Amino acid sequence: MTTLINPADGRTIGDVPDTAAEDVAGAVQTAREAFEQWRDATPGERARVLLRLADLVEGDADELTRLEVAETGKPAAVFRDGELPFAIDNLRFFAGAARSLEGTGAGVLSKGYTSVLVRRPIGVVGSISPWNFPFIMAVWKAGPALAAGNAVVIKPAPRTPGTTLRLAELFAAAGAPDGLLQVVTGGADVGQALVTDPGVDMVSVTGSTETGRAVMRGAVDGLKRVHLELGGKAPALVFEDATLEDMAAGVVMGATYNTGQDCTAATRVYIDRSRYGEAVEALRDAVSRVRPGDPWDEGADIGPLISAAHRDRVHGFVSRASGRIVWGGTPIDGPGFYYSPTLIADADQSSEIVQSEIFGPVLVAVPFDGEDEAVRFANDTPYGLASSVWSADVSRALRVSHRLDVGVTWVNDHLPIASEAPHGGVKGSGFGKDMSQEAVQEYSVTRHLMIKHAAPQARDSFRPA
Numbered sequence: 001m002t003t004l005i006n007p008a009d010g011r012t013i014g015d016v017p018d019t020a021a022e023d024v025a026g027a028v029q030t031a032r033e034a035f036e037q038w039r040d041a042t043p044g045e046r047a048r049v050l051l052r053l054a055d056l057v058e059g060d061a062d063e064l065t066r067l068e069v070a071e072t073g074k075p076a077a078v079f080r081d082g083e084l085p086f087a088i089d090n091l092r093f094f095a096g097a098a099r100s101l102e103g104t105g106a107g108v109l110s111k112g113y114t115s116v117l118v119r120r121p122i123g124v125v126g127s128i129s130p131w132n133f134p135f136i137m138a139v140w141k142a143g144p145a146l147a148a149g150n151a152v153v154i155k156p157a158p159r160t161p162g163t164t165l166r167l168a169e170l171f172a173a174a175g176a177p178d179g180l181l182q183v184v185t186g187g188a189d190v191g192q193a194l195v196t197d198p199g200v201d202m203v204s205v206t207g208s209t210e211t212g213r214a215v216m217r218g219a220v221d222g223l224k225r226v227h228l229e230l231g232g233k234a235p236a237l238v239f240e241d242a243t244l245e246d247m248a249a250g251v252v253m254g255a256t257y258n259t260g261q262d263c264t265a266a267t268r269v270y271i272d273r274s275r276y277g278e279a280v281e282a283l284r285d286a287v288s289r290v291r292p293g294d295p296w297d298e299g300a301d302i303g304p305l306i307s308a309a310h311r312d313r314v315h316g317f318v319s320r321a322s323g324r325i326v327w328g329g330t331p332i333d334g335p336g337f338y339y340s341p342t343l344i345a346d347a348d349q350s351s352e353i354v355q356s357e358i359f360g361p362v363l364v365a366v367p368f369d370g371e372d373e374a375v376r377f378a379n380d381t382p383y384g385l386a387s388s389v390w391s392a393d394v395s396r397a398l399r400v401s402h403r404l405d406v407g408v409t410w411v412n413d414h415l416p417i418a419s420e421a422p423h424g425g426v427k428g429s430g431f432g433k434d435m436s437q438e439a440v441q442e443y444s445v446t447r448h449l450m451i452k453h454a455a456p457q458a459r460d461s462f463r464p465a
């Protein structure tokens, strides 16, 4: 049993039972039966169900907002006017992508044979999602897998199951086969039961790097395909020709959006030493304007952290930080788990505050001398998910971007994403792409059908030239 707590006021919302191991196996079995029907649905049929789902989600905005806000504490306006419409756009994109799976083709590749290449679904996908963007993550997990013709059993994070459970109800109402998208609830043990279930053909997880390792280990015996979206520690590189006011607004938004509980959050800002003082001033002004508040207060920029334990963890990082606290650095009194937006300057590159994922509204500034050092600092963490480059010089921005070991680099901005663009990292941030046509490809395999249509001498074509 997991007790759900509203992070904005610390009150209990209710209890959610954890799915028993035998019920995880039952869900996988039911998903497999549904898969047998869905794999033969035409791309057009799959697309129609996903488009109906998108419409149902749109019509359910109030209830989805109520659930997501209660469990995460994020500002209602941020979810209702930003994340939810984006998730709906994702679903409509996946519906379209279902109809244009790449990799199909045909050819006479050997004498006397016709080859046909088809993309087919993988089977039952076990998906595991985190608590920071529960609804978007459920859509990123289920959408491409279902579009490609798979069945999905998804386990949301224990604290935030509400909108994922709701998504599965809406999916059933959209006309999908019974049991095609199922939800199991609970923590790491339920996640492992799903990963190791022999009826699961592929596992997909978004979570911390440590969880990614545990999931990969669980998938080893079954040699299952693994899709990992893990932690991040995104750098923002500020060159001497950057417009500091725009940079400060963009980097602080990138650092504090979703109270910094974002794998792509701007967490380390590296600034050319010639403008370091000015830039830190501009960042301080921008951080001081970020307003934490009640999620239902339209003026709130950010909500609380997810839990009291997580707030302690964030504050622990800040208390141990090298450098000086320029702004914030304290928990905010009150019933919820609020933390002040925080700017730390002059931190050491090798210190914990620069190297570890904090997952709170904490931005750390470090000066650099020259482009090579900026790139070296940026690449010097175990992660490789996101980054930004701030410069008026397009050539430099491109040159630096190509030297960063990350999945995404924004130039003169930090955070925007699009349904058509793949999202995913390298190094300790995992592998696999969410969104875009690439995500749909990842949940499918290429099969080669080779059809003989001529006499046996056609085998000559196998001889080396």
Ligand code: NAD
Pocket (backbone or CB within 6 Å): 128, 129, 130, 131, 132, 133, 155, 156, 157, 158, 186, 187, 188, 189, 190, 191, 192, 195, 205, 206, 207, 208, 209, 211, 212, 214, 215, 229, 230, 231, 232, 262, 263, 357, 359, 385, 424, 425, 429
């Ligand atoms: P977490 O790793 O604690 O949990 C993620 C999910 O994995 C949860 O559902 C959890 O119950 C489950 N889980 C935990 N241990 C498991 C195990 N041993 N076996 C199977 N399942 C297990 O992460 P979190 O605290 O929920 O989310 C924050 C993390 O997610 C951060 O590290 C963040 O960077 C990452 N994240 C990454 C992306 C991305 O796209 N790369 C997006 C969002 C969040």
